Amino acid sequence: MRGLLAATMKGSIISVCCFVSLLLLQATAEEEEDFTSVLRDKSHIEETLRFATEEKAADYAAAVQRLRKIYHSSIKPMEQAYKYNELRQHEISAYPGRTLGDAATDGEITSKxxxxxxxxxxxxxxxxxxxxxxxxxxxxxxxxxxxxxxxxxxxxxxxxxxxxxxxxxxxxxxxxxxxxxxxxxxxxxxxxxxxxxxxxxxxxxxxxxxxxxxxxxxxxxxxxxxxxxxxxxxxxxxxxxxxxxxxxxxxxxxxxxxxxxxxxxxxxxxxxxxxxxxxxxxxxxxxxxxxxxxxxxxxxxxxxxxxxxxxxxxxxxxxxxxxxxxxxxxxxxxxxxxxxxxNRMENKIAFIRQHGIRVRIHGLLVDRYVQTFKEKMSFFSDPELVFKEIVDDPDKFYIFKSILAKTNVSKFDLPNRDAYRDFFGINAITNFKPLSSQCSYIGGCLLDKIEKAITNELPALLSSINSGKQPGLSSCEATGCGEKPKNRYRKN
Structure with missing residues (x-):
């Protein structure tokens, strides 16, 4: 009888322990369910990102319009003249933040x-x-x-x-x-x-x-x-x-x-x-x-x-x-x-300026290839053999070194030489005019315009954004003030 009572008490204790364990597990599960169903306060997101702050939409739109004008008038003409968008780089981007040969677009200029x-x-x-x-x-x-x-x-x-x-x-x-x-x-x-x-x-x-x-x-x-x-x-x-x-x-x-x-x-x-x-x-x-x-x-x-x-x-x-x-x-x-x-507007201006620098380097290199080809050609020369010799070994003709010597170009900005072997493989060198021929009395010279955009217009636009001034056009910027275009490549 005493053994039966002990066994009954032992079974009761086990049942109570199991019941308590189940209650604890249920409480833990309910606690976990509670914190995964309670939504977090998100007011700090709106406060930090300043949703309520009114931006000067007119100033931003004017800056974007000015940036588009600089790109279309000063950078895009050289892009198209020397087919920059057909330049290919097979390695990982030579320029951090941009793939060589990609042309800028209006969508990228106006994008968020x-x-x-x-x-x-x-x-x-x-x-x-x-x-x-x-x-x-x-x-x-x-x-x-x-x-x-x-x-x-x-x-x-x-x-x-x-x-x-x-x-x-x-x-x-x-x-x-x-x-x-x-x-x-x-x-x-x-x-x-x-x-x-x-x-x-x-x-x-x-x-x-x-x-x-x-x-x-x-x-x-x-x-x-x-x-x-x-x-x-x-x-x-x-x-x-x-x-x-x-x-x-x-x-x-x-x-x-x-x-x-x-x-x-x-x-x-x-x-x-x-x-x-x-x-x-x-x-x-x-x-x-x-x-x-x-x-x-x-x-x-x-x-x-x-x-x-x-x-x-x-x-x-x-x-x-x-x-x-x-x-x-x-x-x-x-x-x-x-x-x-x-900083989105400042970043756009910096992006377009860096893009302009790459387009300018590309134009200078193509011009140098064209000039070298013309110098090496004679009445009895085979155009294909002359061209192949220049493209296969551009260092022999100082094509890249001459760009570094005559212009303000960093050696770290020069593209890969192999990119131009592919470029001229799909674009005949005779299809391109030298920079000295890319001038008109009304439109000016392609090189002068892109250099002016890189050194003057884009930095001035950036300064106007930082100073809070209206990025409008001055009368000289709009008309050119009657200045005759200079051609630094034309022999006097």
């Missing part, structure tokens, strides 16, 4: 700053865009999930109403800056989609969400040149967010190639360690160190890019985590974004 999201799959890139734009639980939120979900390049931009735009439509619209994407083929255009929506932030910036990097997938399996497309967006991005999460810190070939493409763009890169509230503080410190250890061989610079540690989604932070730290990091990231938005 572009923010590019890169990184492995399922690290929270799409969730971050949903969070910043408040798209969660709306019909147009970007699809997210634990598995690889984003298979398209998604461009989120401003529009009067919410609608989606197919890639073939975006590429065909000359008013946008995406028409050059046609060169990547129809397979890629099917993987390009645009989403337009009325939003105060999208009035000032454009977001681009990219497919996640999957290390065990070959580029050919995507059906289009993934790395080349990424390079196109990287070259045009004003801010690049490379997103990681604590469970995906391994570096493979595709991620290594991506960082190789980011060389020279370190000032635009921001590395984000997302989903940081999933870890305890001590574990987060270890993961932060592991991230730097993984990326150190890929980012070989004295000052590494800034790393932001937070959790970018609309729900509250997990309990017992560094909430204050995460919020401060988030505000710092938003301030970086706001800085890019506020």
């Amino acid at each position: 700053p572009m923010v590019l999201f890169l990184g492995p799959w399922s690290v929270g890139k799409s969730s971050m865009i949903n969070y910043l734009l408040g798209l969660n639980d709306s019909p147009y939120q970007l699809y997210t999930g634990a598995e690889p979900t984003t298979s398209e390049f998604t461009v989120i931009m401003h529009g009067e109403k919410i609608r989606s735009v197919e890639g073939i439509v975006m590429a065909a619209d000359s008013s946008r800056s995406f028409s050059p994407l046609e060169k990547f083929g129809q397979n890629f255009l099917e993987k390009l989609i645009g989403i337009e929506m009325p939003h105060k932030l999208l009035e000032r910036v454009t977001f681009v969400d990219t497919p996640g990097i999957i290390e065990n997938r070959k580029q050919q399996e995507r059906g289009y040149p993934f790395n080349d497309v990424c390079q196109w967006f990287i070259d045009r991005a004003d801010l690049i967010f490379v997103v990681f999460d604590p469970t995906k810190l391994d570096v493979g070939l595709e991620l290594e190639m991506l960082f190789r493409q980011l060389k020279g763009r370190e000032s635009q890169i921001r590395i984000i360690l997302n989903k940081a509230d999933n870890l305890a503080t001590q574990d987060l410190m270890r993961v932060y160190g592991a991230l730097f250890w993984s990326l150190a061989p890929l980012i070989n610079v004295t000052e590494p890019p800034r790393v932001y540690v937070s959790s970018f989604w609309p729900y509250d932070y997990a309990p017992d985590t560094s909430r204050d730290l995460f919020k401060r990091e988030e505000i710092s990231l938003l301030e970086d974004l706001n800085q890019v938005i506020e």
Whole structure:
């Protein structure tokens, strides 16, 4: 009897313990459900990005119009005369921020700053865009999930109403800056989609969400040149967010190639360690160190890019985590974004000026090739043999060195010599006129006009933006004040 009573009491104790355990598990599950269903306060986003601040739209429009005029009157004529857009560079961009041979377009001049999201799959890139734009639980939120979900390049931009735009439509619209994407083929255009929506932030910036990097997938399996497309967006991005999460810190070939493409763009890169509230503080410190250890061989610079540690989604932070730290990091990231938005006009002017410098160098090089060809030709010469000798060994004829000696050109800005072998392979050298022949009494000389834009007009426009003056046209700029064009290449 006594043994039976002891066994009964033991069974009761076990039942009570199991019941208590179930209650604790249920309470823990309810607690976890509570913090993932409670929405976070987002007032700091509007305050940091200054949605309520009224911008001087008239001044900005006047500056854009002035910039377009300088480009069309002073830079584009040389672009077209020497077919700059047919110059190809097979290596990674010779100029940080731009691919050699790409012509500027009106769409790029008038476009908003572009923010590019890169990184492995399922690290929270799409969730971050949903969070910043408040798209969660709306019909147009970007699809997210634990598995690889984003298979398209998604461009989120401003529009009067919410609608989606197919890639073939975006590429065909000359008013946008995406028409050059046609060169990547129809397979890629099917993987390009645009989403337009009325939003105060999208009035000032454009977001681009990219497919996640999957290390065990070959580029050919995507059906289009993934790395080349990424390079196109990287070259045009004003801010690049490379997103990681604590469970995906391994570096493979595709991620290594991506960082190789980011060389020279370190000032635009921001590395984000997302989903940081999933870890305890001590574990987060270890993961932060592991991230730097993984990326150190890929980012070989004295000052590494800034790393932001937070959790970018609309729900509250997990309990017992560094909430204050995460919020401060988030505000710092938003301030970086706001800085890019506020400096967008200055960045456009700098971009057009750098583009003008490249076009000028290209024009000088083509002129030198043409002049050398004419000097070496005689009555009994074979044009093909003379041309082949010049193109195969330009250093023998001091073509590149003569440009450095006679003009204010940096040797670091000179393009690859092999690019001109391909260029003249599709463009006969006899189709080009020397710079001394590219002058007219009314229009002036191409070289003088582009040099004036680089040294005077664009810096003056930049100064007017910084000083707050109206970037209008003076009477001399509009009429030329009757100045006779000078031709420095014509022999006196």
